Amino acid sequence: MLDYNIFMASLPDQWTLTTALLIVSIIFICLHTLRSNRSSMAAPKLPPGPTNLPVIGNLHQILGKPRHESLWQLSKEYGPVMRIFIGSKQFLIISSAAMAKEILKTQDHIFCSREFFQATKRLTYNFVDIAFSPHSSHWREMRKLFVSEFMGPKRAKLSRHVLVTEMESVIRSLSSHAPSNTTEVNISDMCLEIVKQTVCKVAFGDNYRTQPSKGPSWDVMLTETMELLNGSVGDSFPLLGFFIDWFSGWNRKLNDGFRNLDAYIDMIIDDHLKHNTGEEIREEDKDFLHTVLDMSSKENDSGYRVNHADIKALVMDILTGGIDTTVVTLVWAMSEIIRNPRVMHKLQSEIRSCTGRIQKVDELDTTKMAYLKMVVKETMRLHTPAPLLIPHVSVSDTQVAGYDVFPGTAVLLNAWGIARDPTTWGDNATEFYPERFKDQDGDFGRDRFEMLPFGGGRRSCPAMNTAPANIEFVIATLLYWFDWELPSGIKCEDLNMENGGTLVVGKKTPLYLVPTKHKWED
Numbered sequence: 001m002l003d004y005n006i007f008m009a010s011l012p013d014q015w016t017l018t019t020a021l022l023i024v025s026i027i028f029i030c031l032h033t034l035r036s037n038r039s040s041m042a043a044p045k046l047p048p049g050p051t052n053l054p055v056i057g058n059l060h061q062i063l064g065k066p067r068h069e070s071l072w073q074l075s076k077e078y079g080p081v082m083r084i085f086i087g088s089k090q091f092l093i094i095s096s097a098a099m100a101k102e103i104l105k106t107q108d109h110i111f112c113s114r115e116f117f118q119a120t121k122r123l124t125y126n127f128v129d130i131a132f133s134p135h136s137s138h139w140r141e142m143r144k145l146f147v148s149e150f151m152g153p154k155r156a157k158l159s160r161h162v163l164v165t166e167m168e169s170v171i172r173s174l175s176s177h178a179p180s181n182t183t184e185v186n187i188s189d190m191c192l193e194i195v196k197q198t199v200c201k202v203a204f205g206d207n208y209r210t211q212p213s214k215g216p217s218w219d220v221m222l223t224e225t226m227e228l229l230n231g232s233v234g235d236s237f238p239l240l241g242f243f244i245d246w247f248s249g250w251n252r253k254l255n256d257g258f259r260n261l262d263a264y265i266d267m268i269i270d271d272h273l274k275h276n277t278g279e280e281i282r283e284e285d286k287d288f289l290h291t292v293l294d295m296s297s298k299e300n301d302s303g304y305r306v307n308h309a310d311i312k313a314l315v316m317d318i319l320t321g322g323i324d325t326t327v328v329t330l331v332w333a334m335s336e337i338i339r340n341p342r343v344m345h346k347l348q349s350e351i352r353s354c355t356g357r358i359q360k361v362d363e364l365d366t367t368k369m370a371y372l373k374m375v376v377k378e379t380m381r382l383h384t385p386a387p388l389l390i391p392h393v394s395v396s397d398t399q400v401a402g403y404d405v406f407p408g409t410a411v412l413l414n415a416w417g418i419a420r421d422p423t424t425w426g427d428n429a430t431e432f433y434p435e436r437f438k439d440q441d442g443d444f445g446r447d448r449f450e451m452l453p454f455g456g457g458r459r460s461c462p463a464m465n466t467a468p469a470n471i472e473f474v475i476a477t478l479l480y481w482f483d484w485e486l487p488s489g490i491k492c493e494d495l496n497m498e499n500g501g502t503l504v505v506g507k508k509t510p511l512y513l514v515p516t517k518h519k520w521e522d
């Protein structure tokens, strides 16, 4: 017979039993929590989207048409918050004003960073610029510096002066052949020249006229740089990307493009440094680059000091952000004006009646020209220059419209589609009809997010207020002094309005027009 005492001793006492039960319960709770966490991690609520194929993702569904148009088409099926794979890279696609507001206003603090692409890394001297820099204190300081020194009142005054001088020379040159009424003018080239001269003179003085000793012409260099900023095929395939870009020759193209741009930027900076060591330049004669180089010798109030790479990256942003966007808008505006004789006559009569008879370009005051502002807005609505903005990237976990979004998610906001959405803009959404802005304030949809030509939130374009004023001034000058026609044989409805470009989308073919000097009736 078993000894009772031994039996009792072999049983756990009350205390041990309670402890064991407690431990088992804790383990059970932990396992349960872990399991439910794991299952919730394994099944996050993801936004809808088309089924993606291995390796290429949804590439086959967006190729063949401009990216923004294909994405807009897909969003009609999958909704305003959609998930897409370009190669193996995942993107969140936003296609309504309400969701744009969610990203750019309500959750602006989360969707405020930028994507890492090979080309942008190289061209921005390792992301130390403004436009492609991740959200950081460095970006904040660079943007602050740019807004105060490039967009401030002092520079705005200089910019106006430079633009007036440019327009005077354009009028002189056009007048010299306008009386014949046959000479076709390449408006696309003319607008590029006007914007390039203005931006570069304000930013770097006259130095940009000098070509780099080797390498392509200035215009070719800018075109190549813009193409590189569109990104490479390899960017869509993080694992194989390097090999794809190497085999396709894209890496060589990037190296050559960067070398040319870098040599050119070096040349402008060296020129300014030589100047700085010579006789003192008067404060009012300093261009933007002189000012920034001065700043690199001391810390600002927040203890921040720009270095050589930062300055080069700033120059890169000015060249790539400030020229193409403005030129494509001017060309689209002139194209729509010429295609719509009703608009052209109404606009010319506003410009001429507001101005009266003047001799000098400087006397032209666009501030009172309400219809002109509507025409520029309508151009930017219908031809959003950067149709998908610059990709925004999330910095932390969040939810959008109830869907889970993880940190590092790249977001493409379809500003082009949103600005043509018939639910906002009505049945004539794809028509050029400036009068639709008659009762709206001049805020470019900043509060309503119905049109976003300048993006939104903290990453919005710092030139949002200055760029439209310059565009208005150029159009007013051209339409005040000249009457315009399409080259003989081309009808308004035949004008080619196809898109070209990816990051910045302009008119695919150059615009040619024939000017006639306007004759005032006595």
Ligand code: HEM
Pocket (backbone or CB within 6 Å): 130, 131, 132, 143, 199, 317, 318, 321, 322, 323, 325, 326, 329, 385, 386, 389, 390, 391, 392, 452, 453, 454, 455, 456, 457, 458, 459, 460, 461, 462, 463, 467, 468
């Ligand atoms: C019609 C003219 C212009 C248009 C349509 C335009 C459009 C844009 C757009 C869509 C963005 C991205 C916004 C976003 O991601 O939310 C942007 C950013 C930027 N733009 Fe412009 N832009 C114009 C003119 C200029 C000019 C003249 C400059 C300077 C010379 C400039 C400098 C920049 C910079 C530095 C950024 C980056 C802002 C940041 O990431 O913090 N832009 N622009």
